[in-house]
Amino acid sequence: MLDIQILRSDLDNVAARLATRGFVLDTARFIELETARKDIQMRTQELQAKRNSSSKLIGQAKSRGEDTTAIMAEVALVGEGLKAIEIQLVQLQNELQSMLEGLPNMPHESVPVGKSEADNLEVRKVGAIPEFDFVVKDHVELGEKLGGLDFETAAKISGARFSVLKGGLARMHRALAQFMLDTHSDCHGYTEVYVPYMVNAASMRGTGQLPKFEEDLFRVPRQMGEEGEQNFYLIPTAEVPVTNMVRDEIIPLEDLPLKYVAHTPCFRSEAGSAGRDTRGLIRQHQFEKVELVQMVYPDESYAALAQLLGHAETILQQLGLSYRVVKLCTGDIGFSSATTYDIEVWLPAQNTYREISSCSNFEAFQARRLQARFRNAAGKPELLHTLNGSGLAVGRTLVAILENNQLADGSVKIPEVLQCYMGGLKILSAS
RNA sequence: GGAGAGGUGGCCGAGUGGUCGAAGGCACUCCCCUGCUAAGGGAGCAUUCGGGGAUAACCUGAAUCGAGGGUUCGAAUCCCUCCUUCUCCGCCA
Numbered sequence: 001m002l003d004i005q006i007l008r009s010d011l012d013n014v015a016a017r018l019a020t021r022g023f024v025l026d027t028a029r030f031i032e033l034e035t036a037r038k039d040i041q042m043r044t045q046e047l048q049a050k051r052n053s054s055s056k057l058i059g060q061a062k063s064r065g066e067d068t069t070a071i072m073a074e075v076a077l078v079g080e081g082l083k084a085i086e087i088q089l090v091q092l093q094n095e096l097q098s099m100l101e102g103l104p105n106m107p108h109e110s111v112p113v114g115k116s117e118a119d120n121l122e123v124r125k126v127g128a129i130p131e132f133d134f135v136v137k138d139h140v141e142l143g144e145k146l147g148g149l150d151f152e153t154a155a156k157i158s159g160a161r162f163s164v165l166k167g168g169l170a171r172m173h174r175a176l177a178q179f180m181l182d183t184h185s186d187c188h189g190y191t192e193v194y195v196p197y198m199v200n201a202a203s204m205r206g207t208g209q210l211p212k213f214e215e216d217l218f219r220v221p222r223q224m225g226e227e228g229e230q231n232f233y234l235i236p237t238a239e240v241p242v243t244n245m246v247r248d249e250i251i252p253l254e255d256l257p258l259k260y261v262a263h264t265p266c267f268r269s270e271a272g273s274a275g276r277d278t279r280g281l282i283r284q285h286q287f288e289k290v291e292l293v294q295m296v297y298p299d300e301s302y303a304a305l306a307q308l309l310g311h312a313e314t315i316l317q318q319l320g321l322s323y324r325v326v327k328l329c330t331g332d333i334g335f336s337s338a339t340t341y342d343i344e345v346w347l348p349a350q351n352t353y354r355e356i357s358s359c360s361n362f363e364a365f366q367a368r369r370l371q372a373r374f375r376n377a378a379g380k381p382e383l384l385h386t387l388n389g390s391g392l393a394v395g396r397t398l399v400a401i402l403e404n405n406q407l408a409d410g411s412v413k414i415p416e417v418l419q420c421y422m423g424g425l426k427i428l429s430a431s
Numbered sequence: 432g433g434a435g436a437g438g439u440g441g442c443c444g445a446g447u448g449g450u451c452g453a454a455g456g457c458a459c460u461c462c463c464c465u466g467c468u469a470a471g472g473g474a475g476c477a478u479u480c481g482g483g484g485a486u487a488a489c490c491u492g493a494a495u496c497g498a499g500g501g502u503u504c505g506a507a508u509c510c511c512u513c514c515u516u517c518u519c520c521g522c523c524a
Contacts (some may be wrong), residue, residue, distance in 0.1 A: 009486065052505085054504070059505070060504070073505085371478095375441080
């Protein structure tokens, strides 16, 4: 959520910056709502002040044993007027609030202006692209040949876009998550956390998935009390539960930065991407991810983003995978993000780089919704900056290893750093 | 699932209809005192949103005592619904 003060004081500039990401801010509507809000709010508060002071007088008069019927009648009249105008005020504030919640974050000045992913900026390429002297197989073929990847059974028990992993593949999948968790907590200073996979609506709202992106989520209806219904939502990323840990909190300055790593499943309905990546593990309703989350002092958030990106890259380097880092342009960054770097891993069978991590600085955008603050040197609460990034998406990492480490006979070399997680095994073969 | 007790400011903790945004304590900030031990005295110290002011200091209004609704001229205090925490029992991984 953007700071409404900025909208009030610098509306045209905000509109211009949002326009770079293809968002049209209805400035006329904002001004209209804001003007009405100001008027109604002032009138409401005037009446409330009158009621308060009169009620106070009644209290004083009664304690002296005086007659209060006249003044009470007068205040009752004020109360009537108040009821009506308070309803108006609440309506206006709700409209303003939902308009505000619908606005995406403003891109950082350093973000390249562009319309689509075609305009993203390649920052660096790391690692040589592997060459093969045989025709490469994709991960689906490799996995099925190895007997460890089974989409038909997954379709039977759940449906499309689910998978069953078996044997060595299942174990490598687990090994990857362990390796990532251990690396980030032992070497990069993150505290490992275990968190709920279902969260309430307030949490989804806090990190910006709601109200705008409900269609991408899996909702779990839940009967509450007599008639009330209160939904759970399956998390689309660990970002949601982990970042929400600081919702409505004031963190002591000396505790910053907070750095958390969590391994969770992620659930996405992918409503908008029917027909894309229907083959294989690339795009699933359920996948696993090791997520890095930081809450930091505002001045340090860009340094923290660079670090966090490096932490994610370390994993790819240690696995021996080739990748590139891309800075997303204004037209391609996510709703809540001010700056995003994607890490894309090389997939031989697709002959291209594919996203395996996304690292973002949200600045105060999430913190404002979350009321996630710290106490600054002057002792005043101030909004934190929040960041997160995948470190990494486990399923896609598995895909990358299968495809990049394949041998001519369809067996797959296990990266050295994973071998200790796999009982010393060096190679996956059909056996 | 059953029974009971709670949810108040950064923390602890008073407060059962009226000058309470809220006693007291702790922590913190500033000043004074004291040459020295986790000593004493004084002052300040919630958040959010408005209005004024230089988008300062500051002045001023409103809202907020788990959430939402209700009663009332007036609610932290009374009523209703919900959420949540703790204790005991049951059950279970």
